[in-house]
Amino acid sequence: MTRLRREVPAPPVRMVHLGLGNFFRAHQAWYTHHANQGRPLDEQWGIVAFSGRSTDVVEAMRAQDGLYTLLVDGADSATPEVVASVVDVRAGADLDAWHRYLADPEVRILTTTVTEAGYLRGADGGLDLRHEEVRADVQSWASGDRNSLTTAPVRIASGLAARRDAGAGPLAVVPCDNLPGNGAVARAVVMGAAEQLDAALPAWIDAHVSFVTTAVDRITPRPTPADQQRVTELTGVEDPAVVVTEPFAEWDLAGDFPGGRPAWDEVGAVVTDDVRPYETRKLWLLNGAHSLLAYAGSIRGHETVADAMGDPEVAGWVQQWWDVALPHLELPHEELRAYTQALTLRFRNPRIRHLLAQIAADGSQKIPVRILPALRATLTRDGDGDGDGAADVDGALRVIASWVLHTRGAGAPLVDSARPDVLDAVRGTLEEAVLRVLEGWDLDVRLAGRVLELAAEVGGQEDGHRS
Numbered sequence: 001m002t003r004l005r006r007e008v009p010a011p012p013v014r015m016v017h018l019g020l021g022n023f024f025r026a027h028q029a030w031y032t033h034h035a036n037q038g039r040p041l042d043e044q045w046g047i048v049a050f051s052g053r054s055t056d057v058v059e060a061m062r063a064q065d066g067l068y069t070l071l072v073d074g075a076d077s078a079t080p081e082v083v084a085s086v087v088d089v090r091a092g093a094d095l096d097a098w099h100r101y102l103a104d105p106e107v108r109i110l111t112t113t114v115t116e117a118g119y120l121r122g123a124d125g126g127l128d129l130r131h132e133e134v135r136a137d138v139q140s141w142a143s144g145d146r147n148s149l150t151t152a153p154v155r156i157a158s159g160l161a162a163r164r165d166a167g168a169g170p171l172a173v174v175p176c177d178n179l180p181g182n183g184a185v186a187r188a189v190v191m192g193a194a195e196q197l198d199a200a201l202p203a204w205i206d207a208h209v210s211f212v213t214t215a216v217d218r219i220t221p222r223p224t225p226a227d228q229q230r231v232t233e234l235t236g237v238e239d240p241a242v243v244v245t246e247p248f249a250e251w252d253l254a255g256d257f258p259g260g261r262p263a264w265d266e267v268g269a270v271v272t273d274d275v276r277p278y279e280t281r282k283l284w285l286l287n288g289a290h291s292l293l294a295y296a297g298s299i300r301g302h303e304t305v306a307d308a309m310g311d312p313e314v315a316g317w318v319q320q321w322w323d324v325a326l327p328h329l330e331l332p333h334e335e336l337r338a339y340t341q342a343l344t345l346r347f348r349n350p351r352i353r354h355l356l357a358q359i360a361a362d363g364s365q366k367i368p369v370r371i372l373p374a375l376r377a378t379l380t381r382d383g384d385g386d387g388d389g390a391a392d393v394d395g396a397l398r399v400i401a402s403w404v405l406h407t408r409g410a411g412a413p414l415v416d417s418a419r420p421d422v423l424d425a426v427r428g429t430l431e432e433a434v435l436r437v438l439e440g441w442d443l444d445v446r447l448a449g450r451v452l453e454l455a456a457e458v459g460g461q462e463d464g465h466r467s
């Protein structure tokens with residue numbers, strides 16, 4: 001069986017990536033691959049990619065010189081493409097390589113996809129200094145041990161210290177996780193880590209490191225052995241590192257690149273002054289709907305986004321959520337209408353098996369940024385929404401109702417980095433749980449009655465009640 005091997009010289013490493021997941025390979029690495037096409041080797045950008053936690057893919061990609069097949073699945077097309085921009089692949093625990101690459105003046109950009117939870121923010125938005133792993137990292141660093149760091153913020157700060165010590169010059173940090181204002185989030189936690197490591201480091205970061213804000217989009221489910229089989233049938237190549245994605249891709253970036261960047265804007269990315277309107281549109285309409293589908297859809301027995309969208313009642317709930325969100329978005333009405341129409345088709349793409357259980361993770365961090373801002377804006381605009389008909393916020397309250405049921409055992413399994421706090425909040429009767437969740441999110445507790453009605457509508461008898 002044929003395996004992938006690099007047959008042309010690899011581009012020089014000029015970018016480091018942290019979080020070698022599927023999305024990075026479908027998005028940032030793919031844009032970079034396309035931006036490299038047709039350019040002399042010395043103008044191309046090669047990437048060294050470090051895994052975050054999982055290392056499964058590291059060996060598979062190393063055996064293929066960093067190459068992998070991206071299978072682009074449209075509703076009625078499947079197009080395999082070999083992506084060649086990743087030229088070195090490392091386990092996240094290889095901190096020698098991490099520090100060495102970040103201290104290399106040829107490296108100009110650090111991109112990240114470490115999930116929302118990976119930024120380890122505390123209640124004030126800065127680094128959670130009480131987090132056990134953060135404390136362990138800070139202690140390791142203080143004892144002179146740079147090689148056992150595990151958290152993303154401390155690893156990044158430590159890498160920046162190595163860069164400063166080497167005099168390697170400026171760097172752009174480009175977070176690519178689904179977080180509003182991800183540039184500011186990344187900056188806050190990295191600065192928080194830097195303050196703990198070395199009192200002089202924050203000033204150096206201020207002067208030499210830019211934090212770029214991005215909005216990112218490309219639905220990329222976790223690939224399966226069946227996807228590898230499809231690639232083998234289509235290409236004759238056996239590739240254990242296959243990634244599957246949809247044809248659609250969007251990348252909006254705002255910020256400085258003091259050491260330059262690939263020509264991403266020539267291959268579809270948008271470099272702008274302000275990503276907020278696009279980021280909010282995507283986070284509320286796409287990711288908010290995904291969260292609704294993950295909880296309500298899995299409670300209704302569906303396994304994937306496409307399955308859940310095929311259930312007319314669930315599809316109606318998605319539309320109801322959009323009806324709450326749309327009036328508060330800044331973009332023109334026609335553009336938003338086209339966006340939701342396209343989203344409906346993307347969600348229904350039968351070839352993309354996007355598991356609701358994968359999307360359901362970390363709801364305690366996602367709902368506050370995807371659902372609550374539009375809920376609050378509607379309540380402020382229209383009245384208190386206490387069930388007396390003043391504001392129609394059912395589309396948003398149903399997400400809360402479904403999530404509470406999910407945390408109590410209904411639908412997809414509960415995976416949440418704040419699991420102990422979540423379980424504490426939802427203990428007792430369903431009514432007590434809903435009241436505590438509303439209070440925790442600083443919402444009017446008079447909404448509880450409607451949330452309970454919607455929970456009954458979504459879950460029927462399904463209130464699993466974990467103890």
Ligand SMILES: NC(=O)c1ccc[n+]([C@@H]2O[C@H](COP(=O)([O-])OP(=O)(O)OC[C@H]3O[C@@H](n4cnc5c(N)ncnc54)[C@H](O)[C@@H]3O)[C@@H](O)[C@H]2O)c1
Nearest residue numbers: 019020021022023052053054114115118177178218219220
């Ligand atoms: N998959 C998508 O459709 C998609 C689309 C847009 C944005 N994103 C963003 O990308 C992120 C990753 O998605 P994915 O599909 O690549 O997931 P994935 O599970 O394939 O990869 C996640 C990566 O993050 C790392 N990671 C996980 N927890 C971490 C932690 N606490 N600290 C450091 N690293 C950690 C993992 O090791 C892995 O490298 C999402 O959380 C989301 O913010 C994903």
Ligand SMILES: O=P(O)(O)OC[C@@H](O)[C@@H](O)[C@H](O)[C@H](O)CO
Nearest residue numbers: 178216217218219220287290359
């Ligand atoms: O873990 P999340 O919810 O941030 O990501 C899961 C999906 O909603 C998400 O990956 C979307 O597919 C993506 O944001 C599309 O661009």
